[in-house]
Amino acid sequence: NAGVTQTPKFRVLKTGQSMTLLCAQDMNHEYMYWYRQDPGMGLRLIHYSVGEGTTAKGEVPDGYNVSRLKKQNFLLGLESAAPSQTSVYFCASSFRRDLRGNEQFFGPGTRLTVL
Amino acid sequence: ELKVEQNPLFLSMQEGKNYTIYCNYSTTSDRLYWYRQDPGKSLESLFVLLSNGAVKQEGRLMASLDTKARLSTLHITAAVHDLSATYFCAVESNSGTYKYIFGTGTRLKVLA
Numbered sequence: 470n471a472g473v474t475q476t477p478k479f480r481v482l483k484t485g486q487s488m489t490l491l492c493a494q495d496m497n498h499e500y501m502y503w504y505r506q507d508p509g510m511g512l513r514l515i516h517y518s519v520g521e522g523t524t525a526k527g528e529v530p531d532g533y534n535v536s537r538l539k540k541q542n543f544l545l546g547l548e549s550a551a552p553s554q555t556s557v558y559f560c561a562s563s564f565r566r567d568l569r570g571n572e573q574f575f576g577p578g579t580r581l582t583v584l
Numbered sequence: 585e586l587k588v589e590q591n592p593l594f595l596s597m598q599e600g601k602n603y604t605i606y607c608n609y610s611t612t613s614d615r616l617y618w619y620r621q622d623p624g625k626s627l628e629s630l631f632v633l634l635s636n637g638a639v640k641q642e643g644r645l646m647a648s649l650d651t652k653a654r655l656s657t658l659h660i661t662a663a664v665h666d667l668s669a670t671y672f673c674a675v676e677s678n679s680g681t682y683k684y685i686f687g688t689g690t691r692l693k694v695l696a
Contacts, residue, residue: 502684511588511672511686512627525682559626570615570632571676571684577626 470495473576475560481582482550490545490579492560499565501543502527502573503535505556512559518543519565550583557581586611588675590687598695600662605690607656607673614651615676618658620669621689627672631658663694 476491492501500519504512514527516535524535532554534546543562547554557580561573587610597603607616618630631640633649633656640647644667646659656673670689677683 504686509688511688512674513686514684517682517684519682528683528685561627566676566682568634570617570634572617572629572632573627573674573684574629575626 473560473562473574475576475579479580483584486550487548490558492543492576493541494562498562500563502561503545504559507556552583555583586677586683586685588685588687590673590690594691596693597663599664603660605658605671607687609654609675613675613677616649616656617674618647619672622669665694665696668692668694
């Protein structure tokens with residue numbers, strides 16, 4: 470199993486450009502998440518999905534959109550990139566939130582720089 | 585509002601020494617997670633704590649949860665260089681709007 474994969478690994482954008490980050494998981498997980506990691510701020514949840522066709526906002530959703538058309542994929546879009554969106558983006562997935570908890574499995578990350 | 589604080593933020597310790605990392609959170613929850621991140625790498629799950637008094641151990645690391653005090657600890661016993669990493673706790677909300685909040689992390693450096 471590949472686990473959680475992210476595409477691309479690195480990207481440089483100019484202000485105002487758009488892009489889509491792709492996350493894929495092969496563990497048949499119900500839940501998927503997008504986080505951003507900035508120095509000194511830990512991880513902050515951007516958007517999440519509790520199942521195919523559903524999405525919801527996290528802590529810092531502004532400037533991002535997401536879609537989950539297939540259970541195994543979760544896409545994060547930036548319509549008009551801004552320098553404040555320079556960050557490392559992590560995708561994660563989990564089985565579901567139940568009595569066994571909600572342990573998350575993370576992808577390798579995408580380092581995005583917006584000039 | 586759920587807030588999660590870790591301390592210390594940075595920790596430099598000698599091999600063979602013991603130390604504890606603290607994770608405090610602000611609202612009721614009985615679901616807490618510890619993750620490890622190596623420099624430039626992704627996060628990996630260490631412990632899942634799901635009830636008051638839960639204790640989990642793996643090698644030189646032991647995690648515990650006190651839901652009444654809203655506190656989790658990650659205890660390091662006889663540290664070795666390989667434990668150098670950043671450790672994050674994360675708290676999952678019990679009710680209402682779904683939240684899964686990470687602490688800011690503790691960067692641990694174990695010196696030989």
